[in-house]
Amino acid sequence: MSASRDGAGGWLSIDLGAIGTNYRRLREHVGPATQVGAAVKADAYGLGVSKVAPVLHRAGCRNFFVATVDEALALRTLLGPDATIFQLNGPFAGSEATLADAAITPVLNSPAQIALWRALAKRRTQRLPCALQIDSGMSRFGLNEADILALGNDFAAFDVKLVMSHLACADEPDHRQNTAQLATFRRLRPLLPHAPSSLAASSGIYLGPDFHFDLVRPGVALYGGNPTPDRANPMRGTVTLSIRMIQERRIEPGTAVGYSARFVASRHSRIATLSAGYADGLPRAAGGRAVAVHPERPDVPLPIVGRVSMDCLALDITDLGEMPVPPGTAFELIGPHRPIDAVAAGLDTISYELLTSLGHRYHRDYIESME
Numbered sequence: 001m002s003a004s005r006d007g008a009g010g011w012l013s014i015d016l017g018a019i020g021t022n023y024r025r026l027r028e029h030v031g032p033a034t035q036v037g038a039a040v041k042a043d044a045y046g047l048g049v050s051k052v053a054p055v056l057h058r059a060g061c062r063n064f065f066v067a068t069v070d071e072a073l074a075l076r077t078l079l080g081p082d083a084t085i086f087q088l089n090g091p092f093a094g095s096e097a098t099l100a101d102a103a104i105t106p107v108l109n110s111p112a113q114i115a116l117w118r119a120l121a122k123r124r125t126q127r128l129p130c131a132l133q134i135d136s137g138m139s140r141f142g143l144n145e146a147d148i149l150a151l152g153n154d155f156a157a158f159d160v161k162l163v164m165s166h167l168a169c170a171d172e173p174d175h176r177q178n179t180a181q182l183a184t185f186r187r188l189r190p191l192l193p194h195a196p197s198s199l200a201a202s203s204g205i206y207l208g209p210d211f212h213f214d215l216v217r218p219g220v221a222l223y224g225g226n227p228t229p230d231r232a233n234p235m236r237g238t239v240t241l242s243i244r245m246i247q248e249r250r251i252e253p254g255t256a257v258g259y260s261a262r263f264v265a266s267r268h269s270r271i272a273t274l275s276a277g278y279a280d281g282l283p284r285a286a287g288g289r290a291v292a293v294h295p296e297r298p299d300v301p302l303p304i305v306g307r308v309s310m311d312c313l314a315l316d317i318t319d320l321g322e323m324p325v326p327p328g329t330a331f332e333l334i335g336p337h338r339p340i341d342a343v344a345a346g347l348d349t350i351s352y353e354l355l356t357s358l359g360h361r362y363h364r365d366y367i368e369s370m371e
């Protein structure tokens, strides 16, 4: 349940129309030979999978990626049978039967996961769907060359839907690991059963067609994050976060603000106390770095000052001059004037972490803007 608009400390607006647009843009970018799936793990990066996944399904997406068993089961209930649901982290012992009953396609990352899934297939005398993950150089998930050779060619128990791997440095186009991982993926793929292949997530898509294979798996680009950090963002923004002012303080030079007195005013200052804090996903250390804007003066950057508290933060609004700011005024922290990647960089993090940290105390508003 979303908080009420009148009562909430902050308003989170999520543009489902923009998510649909982003899906279509990625499809145009990769062309008809490559399918575009969608990563909707972690509640669709915090935006609400129950709203986001049906929008993507209506836009034509039929391949969805989640991380955990519970996410996969919830998504199956939401989407019905007409979708392939890949569960990235693969099965733990004891979860295989539940996955199979819900027709989930687990990504088998290790010889142990392969053994679990094969044992279930044998018990049920049934071929079970799966994806196979190759570790092409990230050293996180997947089978390396020795694993693959040790497995031999015994995949008869499986209906292999996808052979995949994941890039560690795709957001740095010139990083040599990108082409190294591509070469490893190409070399190891033929050692596994023939199946559609997938290597690229959001940023990998923009490394060029060599990286596209049969299916790409964007996440953050769908939600408006920039998959090409060195260039203008080709995606539409999807999130606006506005935080409301509780009260205003006028303070003298030399006056401290917030816990640990980390900020001391150097001038006569207007300090707005806003109603969201680290319990709402805004890092405690944001003070001094993050900026918000007043909706009528988006040209005036207003810094967060001092330590962010659990439920509130201080915004230095002195640069608004004598403009009246009544209680309840909502300042934009993320949105059209404050792109998510710039905000995240200012907070020493990435859009992914900022989005997935957004708390549940905001009033959520789902809109469907046109293109």
Ligand SMILES: *Cc1c(COP(=O)(O)O)cnc(C)c1O
Pocket: 039, 041, 065, 088, 166, 200, 201, 202, 203, 217, 218, 219, 220, 221
């Ligand atoms: C999260 C994830 C994705 C999506 O990544 P983005 O960078 O958000 O596009 C794709 N594939 C795998 C294996 C993932 O874990």
